[in-house]
Amino acid sequence: MKLQENSTGSPWEGLKALASGFFTLFKHLFRYPVTEQYPEYKRTLPARSRARIILTRDPDGDERCVACYLCSAVCPVSCISMQSAEREGGRRYARWFRINFARCIYCGFCEEACPTLAIQLTPDFEFSKDDILKLVYEKEDLLVDHGGKNRDYSFYRHAGVTMVGDKGTHMNELPPVDIKSNFP
Numbered sequence: 001m002k003l004q005e006n007s008t009g010s011p012w013e014g015l016k017a018l019a020s021g022f023f024t025l026f027k028h029l030f031r032y033p034v035t036e037q038y039p040e041y042k043r044t045l046p047a048r049s050r051a052r053i054i055l056t057r058d059p060d061g062d063e064r065c066v067a068c069y070l071c072s073a074v075c076p077v078s079c080i081s082m083q084s085a086e087r088e089g090g091r092r093y094a095r096w097f098r099i100n101f102a103r104c105i106y107c108g109f110c111e112e113a114c115p116t117l118a119i120q121l122t123p124d125f126e127f128s129k130d131d132i133l134k135l136v137y138e139k140e141d142l143l144v145d146h147g148g149k150n151r152d153y154s155f156y157r158h159a160g161v162t163m164v165g166d167k168g169t170h171m172n173e174l175p176p177v178d179i180k181s182n183f184p
Contacts, residue, residue: 045123045125049123049125050106050107050108050111050121050123051106051121051122051123051124051125052101052121052122052124052125052127053099053101053104053110053111053119053120053121053122053137053142054119054120054121054122054142054143054144054148055097055118055119055139055142055143055144056117056118056119056120056144056146056147056148057143057144057145057146057147058147058153058154058155058156059147059151059152059153059154060154062091063093063094063118063143064116064117064118064147064155065082065093065094065097065114065116065118065119066084066091066092066093066094066115066116066118066155067082067083067084067085067092067093067094067095067097068084068092068115068116069082069084070113070114070115071109071110071111071113071114071119072110073113074109074110074112074113075109075110076105076107076109077103077104077105078103079099079100079101079102079103079104080097080098080099080110081097081098082094082095082096082097082098083095083096091156094139096138096139097138097139097142098136098137098138098139099136099137099142100135100136101127101135101136101137102132102135102136106121108121115155116155117148117149117150117153117155120148120149122148
């Protein structure tokens, strides 16, 4: 029987590829298996790993979320819902905020869309439940008492909104100019 060459290469190349595959198989077949004991030994995760979502606070202790609905709009699986409200001083906040972690795919789009850095993803991935309804987290479950990755950031101070201070007192803002002083 005569071996025929095909357009992909000679029959010797095929045998060489087959032999290298069997070599790899036999090399790993007689190795001792490496098993990580998960609950006792936990592998360190990368710094930018994305898992559990939290809602952070600004340095003054107020909620950073202004209920702009950008996180719920950008979510590809629509697992975020909220309702906005306004305080006496005119500052917006989320009356209720809900995330369904059973639907969440942890893509991080909500974190990227948030203008106030209120919503952040943490590396905490161990929060499985025995009931799927327990994976629906409310605002009280998500709020933490720190600023997350950006502890010193305050949206209202950087945005120059007069709810926190007078004009000219915000970060990187010049004092107001008296336009009458510009006259000749």
